[in-house]
Amino acid sequence: MKVLIIGSGGREHALAWKISQSPRVTDILVAPGNGGTSTLNKTRNITVAAEDIDQLLQLAQQESVDLTVVGPEAPLVEGIVDRFSDAGLRCFGPRAAAAQLEGSKAFAKDFMQRHNIPTAAYASFSELTPALEYLQQQPLPVVIKASGLAAGKGVIIAETLQQAEQAVRSMLQDEQFGSAGSQVVIEAFLQGEEASFIVLAAGTDYIAFPTSQDHKRAFDGDLGPNTGGMGAYSPAPVVTDQIKAVIESQVIQPTLQGLADDGLPFTGFLYAGLMIDDNGQPRVLEYNCRMGDPETQPLMMRLSSDLLDLIDAALDNRLASIDASWDHRPALGIVLAADGYPGSYHKGIALDNLPTGGSDLVAFHAGTSVDDAGRLVTAGGRVLCVTALGEDFTAARDNAYDAIRQISAKDCFFRNDIGHRAINRD
Ligand code: AMP
Ligand code: GLY
Numbered sequence: 001m002k003v004l005i006i007g008s009g010g011r012e013h014a015l016a017w018k019i020s021q022s023p024r025v026t027d028i029l030v031a032p033g034n035g036g037t038s039t040l041n042k043t044r045n046i047t048v049a050a051e052d053i054d055q056l057l058q059l060a061q062q063e064s065v066d067l068t069v070v071g072p073e074a075p076l077v078e079g080i081v082d083r084f085s086d087a088g089l090r091c092f093g094p095r096a097a098a099a100q101l102e103g104s105k106a107f108a109k110d111f112m113q114r115h116n117i118p119t120a121a122y123a124s125f126s127e128l129t130p131a132l133e134y135l136q137q138q139p140l141p142v143v144i145k146a147s148g149l150a151a152g153k154g155v156i157i158a159e160t161l162q163q164a165e166q167a168v169r170s171m172l173q174d175e176q177f178g179s180a181g182s183q184v185v186i187e188a189f190l191q192g193e194e195a196s197f198i199v200l201a202a203g204t205d206y207i208a209f210p211t212s213q214d215h216k217r218a219f220d221g222d223l224g225p226n227t228g229g230m231g232a233y234s235p236a237p238v239v240t241d242q243i244k245a246v247i248e249s250q251v252i253q254p255t256l257q258g259l260a261d262d263g264l265p266f267t268g269f270l271y272a273g274l275m276i277d278d279n280g281q282p283r284v285l286e287y288n289c290r291m292g293d294p295e296t297q298p299l300m301m302r303l304s305s306d307l308l309d310l311i312d313a314a315l316d317n318r319l320a321s322i323d324a325s326w327d328h329r330p331a332l333g334i335v336l337a338a339d340g341y342p343g344s345y346h347k348g349i350a351l352d353n354l355p356t357g358g359s360d361l362v363a364f365h366a367g368t369s370v371d372d373a374g375r376l377v378t379a380g381g382r383v384l385c386v387t388a389l390g391e392d393f394t395a396a397r398d399n400a401y402d403a404i405r406q407i408s409a410k411d412c413f414f415r416n417d418i419g420h421r422a423i424n425r426d
Contacts, residue, residue, distance in 0.1 A: 002027040003308070004060055006050050006080070007071025008034050010335075010366035010385040011293035014300040015069060015307070016043055017362065022308045029063060031056060035376050036365025053080050060089055067092065069311065073290050076268070077103035077149060092311050093268040094289045098259055101266075101287040105185045106147040108287050115258035118250055119284040120275075122187035128172045134186060135164050141189040146171050148180030152216075152228050153342075157189065192277040193421065194285070195236040196295050197247050200310055203265045204256045205319040207310060208248065210302060210326055211236040212295040213421070218342060220417045227342045228382060231418030232294040233332040233393065234302055237425045243280045247272070251284055267314055271295075297364045297387040298331035332396040333364070333387035334404050334418045339411045341381035349378040349410055355403040361388045363403065383412060393422045 001024045005016050013036040016028055020042050030037040033045030048055045051074050060068055068084060070076055070093040077099045084091035093099070100107045106124040111117075124147065125131035135142065144167040146154030154177050158164035164186075171181030195213050199206040213236035218224035239247065251272050259266045271288035291299075300307070304325040313322040338345035348371070354363045364387055367380015386404040390396030397419045404414055 001025050001066045001308075002029070002063060004029045004031065004056075004063070004065040004068040005037075005071060006031055006056060006068065006075060008032050008050065009071065009293050010364045010382065011291055011296040012071040013037050013364045013366070014297045015071060015291070016040055017364070018300040018303060018307045019069070022306045024306070024308055029059070029065065031059065034365045034379070035368030035370050036363075038370060050075055051078065053078060053083055056080065057083055057087060057089075060084065061087070066090065067308070067311070069093075071290065073099070073102050073149060073288060076289050081268075090315055092315060094266050095264075098264040098266045099289040101259075102289040103149060104147050104183075105145050105286065106183050109185055109187070111258060111262075112284060115254050117254050117258070117284060118282065120187040120190050122185050124183060124185050125172070126183045128169065131168045131172060131184060131186065132165055135161065135168065138164075138186065139188070140164075143187045143189055144168055144171070145185040145187065146177040146181035147183035147185055148177070150177050150180045152226060153177075154180055155226065190275040190277070190283055190285070192275045193238045195239050195274050195276055196292050197239070197252065197272045197274055198291060198295065198299070199252055199270050200314055200319070201256055201270045202267045202314040202317055202319045204253070204260055205317070206252060206256060206270070207319060207322070207324050208244075208252070209299055209324075210234050211239040211244065212292070212299055213238070214292065214295055215415060215418055220415050225342055227337070229292070229294045229335065230337065230415045231332070231334045231385075232292070232298055233330060233396070233419050233422055234295070234298040235330060237422050238276055240280070243276060243282065246280070247274065247282050251282060255287070293366075294333050294335055294385045297333040297362075297385045301331040301362065301387055301389055302327045302329070327389060329389045329391060330393050330396045330422070331387060331389045332393065332400050332419050333385040334400050334414050335366075335382050336384040336386065336404060336407065336409060336412050336414050337382050338367070338378055338380070339413055345381050346411060347377070347379050349412065351376045351378060351383070352408045353406050354384070355386065355406060361386075361399055361403055363407075378409070378412070383409070393419055397423065
């Protein structure tokens with residue numbers, strides 16, 4: 001079986017790493033892939049961008065690909081699954097209509113309100129004056145979000161009215177986020193601890209993945225700007241069995257049922273980003289219509305089942321009759337990033353002494369490539385995610401830190417406190 005994986009991040013390396021272990025797979029193409037996917041068993045990179053749906057479709061047809069797995073949100077929101085399905089190709093992910101859950105925060109908020117799914121109080125605006133008027137009435141801090149896709153940068157937590165007004169102006173007036181900011185969601189600030197809850201879904205059936213948690217801020221102590229994620233681990237101890245049951249009954253089931261009832265049945269990975277308050281009540285911060293990055297890296301290390309069997313079962317509507325099995329051990333991943341990330345940074349920095357890895361330790365690549373001289377160099381802001389299993393969180397963390405400290409990479413940094421919440425609870 002030949003599989004096409006779309007994307008170039010750590011998430012896609014982890015998906016390719018896992019899928020390459022399936023005895024049913026003979027070939028994996030990754031478009032465009034990275035320096036890690038280029039060296040995986042059975043796998044080769046193809047230089048087609050993840051957003052170029054025409055070229056991807058042509059590639060899948062020319063190469064007689066049996067299954068396509070889409071990593072990032074942009075092609076899903078643009079309708080890659082619709083295009084592939086119309087052409088008779090198997091492609092795993094939601095259609096564009098269902099991917100709006102991530103593509104439009106205003107759509108997602110209206111959807112949650114309509115289906116009684118717990119989330120922060122909000123209002124959406126496309127005009128400046130009513131948005132500024134609404135802000136006058138809101139308690140602080142208040143959260144301003146560009147409604148469209150903004151690569152994690154379109155969320156501003158305003159501590160003062162002035163900051164809030166500036167955020168709204170930057171989106172609606174100055175168009176700093178382009179069309180993604182032509183509509184804004186203004187929502188109440190929620191207190192608590194965040195967790196990621198990901199399911200593999202087909203219609204109203206789903207397999208719940210173990211919980212996970214990422215570290216969004218750039219620096220130790222959860223300080224500094226928001227990033228795509230500086231590290232992640234699974235499980236997230238904040239989600240007790242009782243809270244997990246509440247998440248499934250109040251969030252996951254009504255979301256999948258609501259989408260089906262609205263005529264937008266969801267197939268693919270559905271990710272609920274949650275805030276869990278002191279009483280254990282979860283509220284949805286955001287939906288993603290794909291796996292998380294870096295959550296995928298620890299999750300794939302814990303998955304014992306063949307991921308292809310799960311994806312096939314979803315595509316064939318057989319999810320109710322299949323289970324996934326997981327390693328009981330926690331997994332923890334630490335991101336190595338280029339100095340300056342999430343702002344501007346240099347590329348082309350040589351990377352040496354990467355751990356060779358095994359089944360308990362993998363250096364998943366994100367922004368890496370192999371240069372003309374055959375050297376592994378950095379090619380992005382998030383460079384690697386060194387991920388390890390351990391008997392407990394402390395062991396997983398120590399294994400990952402021991403490995404990341406061996407790597408020689410100039411002008412790169414990583415956080416020193418990944419997993420601190422889990423370890424404090426342990
Ligand atoms: P989002 O892309 O909507 O998940 O927002 C990015 C990050 O901003 C989240 O992971 C939270 O850390 C934070 N955030 C978003 N919405 C809220 C909210 N209503 N209250 C508190 N923090 C929030
Ligand atoms: N780690 C957060 C995300 O993938 O959106």
